[in-house]
Amino acid sequence: MWTGDDQPDGDETALTVLPHRAFPAGTPEEIREAFAVDYPDVGFPSAAVVTPDTAADHGTDAYVLSTAQALAGHAEAFVEGVVTTREAVPADTALYLPGVATPANVATLAYAGVDLVDTDRAVLKGTQGRYLTTNGEVFLEDLTELPCACPACQTPRDSFDREDCVAHNRHALRAALGTVRERIRAGRLRDYIEGQARHDGWLTATFRRLDDGYSYLEQRAPVLRRAEITAATDDTLRRVEIQRYADRVTTRYRNRFSNPLVLVPCAARKPYSDSQSHGQFHDAIQYRAHLVSLTSPIGVVPQELELTYPAQHYNSAVTGRWTDTERVFVADVLEAYLRRNEYPRVIAHVPEGGYRDICERVADRLDIEMVFTVEDHPTTADSLANLAGALSGELRYGKRERQHNTVRAVADYQFxxxxxxxxxxxxxxxxxxxxxxxxxxxxxxxxxxxxxxxxxxxxxxxxxxxxxxxxxxxxxxxxxxxxxxxxxxxxxxxxxxxxxxxxxxxxxxxxxxxxxxxxxxxxxxxxxxxxxxxxxxxxxxx
The missing domain is CATH 2.30.130.10 (PUA domain)
Incomplete structure (x- = not known):
C-alpha cells in the first residue's frame, strides 16, 4: 500500500499497479468490501487490480484480474470471469491476466479478450521440469530429444536441466505470442485456435463457450475482412461470421426475381460465378431462374450475394462427405430461407449424398415438391440437359433487372x-x-x-x-x-x-x-x- 509521500513518480514506458489488496478466489464479499481501497488519480500509465465482481471504470489504462489463476483450467468460470470483466471496463483499456499464460493457451486467452500476459507460469513450470510447447507440456524425464530449435534447446539432451527448461519455456511463450500477434494482424486468429486449442480440453471448451455467448464476440467481430476463413471443423459453423451471414440471409434478404429457384452445389473457386461448374450451370439456365448455392459452412448463398463477406472468403476441407452437423446446419438455413422466399417452382440440381439429403429433408419439412435434375454428376451432359429442359418455356430476366436486384439485395443484407x-x-x-x-x-x-x-x-x-x-x-x-x-x-x-x-x-x-x-x-x-x-x-x- 502507498502512503502519501510514498506515491511513485510513475513511468510513461511502463504500467504502475495502483494500491490494492489481493484476495484469493472465493473470499467473501463483505471481507473484500471491508478492505477495499480507493484508486488514486495519477498522471502516468496505471493498472487497477479487480475481480469480476469489482470490475468498473476506475480511470486506469489497464485492469489486472486477481482471480485469473483460479479461473484457468475451468472453461465456464474462465469465460464468465473474462467476459464479465471485459464488459465492465472501458473498451480501450487492457486486460491483464497474471500467472496464467503458456505457449498452449495464449492464443485462446487473446481470443477471449486478454491483452497482457506474463511469463510467471512458464517460468514456474520450467522449475518443475515441465517442458512447454504450443501442444501442451511434457516432463523432461519423458523427452528423448528436444523438439525445439530455440537457443536454450541447443544444449545436448543429456545435459539439459531445469534452468535450461525455464529458458526454453520463456522462448516458447515469446514465439507463441509472436504467432498470435501475426494471426491477429492477418485477421485469422480463429482459424489457428480451431486447430491449436484441440490439444487441451479446457481450451476447446473455452472457445466453444465463447461461441455460445454470441453477443460478446459479435459486437467485436468485423462485418468484413480480406482474410480467408478456413473451414476445417464443425466448430467453423459456430463462428460469428458464419452465423451472422446465415441470419442476415434468412431475416434481411428478400428474393426479387419471379423465376423458379435452382439450387446448385458450391464451387471451390470464389466467387462461384468464376468457376467452371457454375459457368456450365449458367449456360444451361440462361437467366431463366434464380440461382442459390448450397454450401458448408455458409449455408445458402443467393447469386446476388456471392461477393458478400464471407461468401467469397472461405476455403473448405473438401472430402465429398458431409458431417451430421453440416447437414443439420445447412438444412436449417435452407428451410428458413424458403419459408421467407416464395418461388413458383424449386429445382434441385444437386448430386446424391449430402446435398440431396439436405434438399429432401427440407422438402419434407415444408411439404413442397422439388424437381431433381442430376444424373451421376451436376456437370455431365445429361444432367445439364435435364436442367435446361426443366426451365423450358421460362422467360429470361434482363441485365437491368439482374443488376438492380443485386444492389438492392446487398442493401438488404448490409443495412x-x-x-x-x-x-x-x-x-x-x-x-x-x-x-x-x-x-x-x-x-x-x-x-x-x-x-x-x-x-x-x-x-x-x-x-x-x-x-x-x-x-x-x-x-x-x-x-x-x-x-x-x-x-x-x-x-x-x-x-x-x-x-x-x-x-x-x-x-x-x-x-x-x-x-x-x-x-x-x-x-x-x-x-x-x-x-x-x-x-x-x-x-x-x-
Whole structure:
C-alpha cells in the first residue's frame, strides 16, 4: 500500500499497479468490501487490480484480474470471469491476466479478450521440469530429444536441466505470442485456435463457450475482412461470421426475381460465378431462374450475394462427405430461407449424398415438391440437359433487372430488411459487374459495389437518402470539428449501438456531414478515449 509521500513518480514506458489488496478466489464479499481501497488519480500509465465482481471504470489504462489463476483450467468460470470483466471496463483499456499464460493457451486467452500476459507460469513450470510447447507440456524425464530449435534447446539432451527448461519455456511463450500477434494482424486468429486449442480440453471448451455467448464476440467481430476463413471443423459453423451471414440471409434478404429457384452445389473457386461448374450451370439456365448455392459452412448463398463477406472468403476441407452437423446446419438455413422466399417452382440440381439429403429433408419439412435434375454428376451432359429442359418455356430476366436486384439485395443484407427498396428506389446502374455504380434519376451517384467485400460504399447523396429513410441509420455523432481522413474516438459524442467494425456509418456534427466505415463498434466508440473510431470517405462542411 502507498502512503502519501510514498506515491511513485510513475513511468510513461511502463504500467504502475495502483494500491490494492489481493484476495484469493472465493473470499467473501463483505471481507473484500471491508478492505477495499480507493484508486488514486495519477498522471502516468496505471493498472487497477479487480475481480469480476469489482470490475468498473476506475480511470486506469489497464485492469489486472486477481482471480485469473483460479479461473484457468475451468472453461465456464474462465469465460464468465473474462467476459464479465471485459464488459465492465472501458473498451480501450487492457486486460491483464497474471500467472496464467503458456505457449498452449495464449492464443485462446487473446481470443477471449486478454491483452497482457506474463511469463510467471512458464517460468514456474520450467522449475518443475515441465517442458512447454504450443501442444501442451511434457516432463523432461519423458523427452528423448528436444523438439525445439530455440537457443536454450541447443544444449545436448543429456545435459539439459531445469534452468535450461525455464529458458526454453520463456522462448516458447515469446514465439507463441509472436504467432498470435501475426494471426491477429492477418485477421485469422480463429482459424489457428480451431486447430491449436484441440490439444487441451479446457481450451476447446473455452472457445466453444465463447461461441455460445454470441453477443460478446459479435459486437467485436468485423462485418468484413480480406482474410480467408478456413473451414476445417464443425466448430467453423459456430463462428460469428458464419452465423451472422446465415441470419442476415434468412431475416434481411428478400428474393426479387419471379423465376423458379435452382439450387446448385458450391464451387471451390470464389466467387462461384468464376468457376467452371457454375459457368456450365449458367449456360444451361440462361437467366431463366434464380440461382442459390448450397454450401458448408455458409449455408445458402443467393447469386446476388456471392461477393458478400464471407461468401467469397472461405476455403473448405473438401472430402465429398458431409458431417451430421453440416447437414443439420445447412438444412436449417435452407428451410428458413424458403419459408421467407416464395418461388413458383424449386429445382434441385444437386448430386446424391449430402446435398440431396439436405434438399429432401427440407422438402419434407415444408411439404413442397422439388424437381431433381442430376444424373451421376451436376456437370455431365445429361444432367445439364435435364436442367435446361426443366426451365423450358421460362422467360429470361434482363441485365437491368439482374443488376438492380443485386444492389438492392446487398442493401438488404448490409443495412437491414427492406433497405434495398427504401434506399435504392428509382435508380440506374452503370459499369460492369462486379464494379456496379448506382445513380439516381438525376444521375447523381449514390453508391458503388465494392467487389472485394460485396458491400455498398455510399456517397454523400447515398448517405442523405439513408438518413431520410425509415431504415435505421448507423450514426456517429461528433463534436464541432471537420474530420479529415478519420474520426478519432475522443471526438465521438455518441454512436449507434448497432455499429460493428466495417459497417457503413453516417458521421454528423455541427461542422460536418460525412460518410465512412467504422473501425470500432458503436459502444467502443463511445467508451474509448483513444484510437480511430471511423474512416471518412466523403465529407461536406456545414
Amino acid at each position: 437491414g430488411e427492406a433497405a434495398g427498396d427504401e434506399l435504392l428506389a428509382d435508380i440506374h446502374t452503370g459499369s460492369h459487374y462486379p464494379k456496379l455504380r448506382v445513380r439516381d434519376d438525376d444521375d447523381e451517384q449514390l453508391a458503388m459495389l465494392v467487389p472485394e467485400y460485396g458491400v455498398l460504399a455510399l456517397t454523400l447523396a447515398g448517405a442523405r437518402r439513408w438518413v431520410d429513410s425509415p431504415v435505421p441509420t448507423r450514426r456517429v455523432e461528433i463534436d464541432g470539428f471537420v474530420p479529415h481522413g478519420s474520426v478519432l474516438a475522443p471526438g465521438v459524442l455518441d454512436a449507434s449501438d448497432g455499429i460493428r467494425p466495417g459497417d457503413e456509418v453516417v458521421i454528423e456534427g455541427p461542422a460536418a456531414f460525412a460518410v465512412g466505415r467504422a473501425e470500432m463498434s458503436g459502444p467502443e466508440m463511445v467508451e474509448s478515449t483513444r484510437g480511430i473510431a471511423s474512416s471518412v470517405r466523403h465529407i461536406e462542411e456545414r
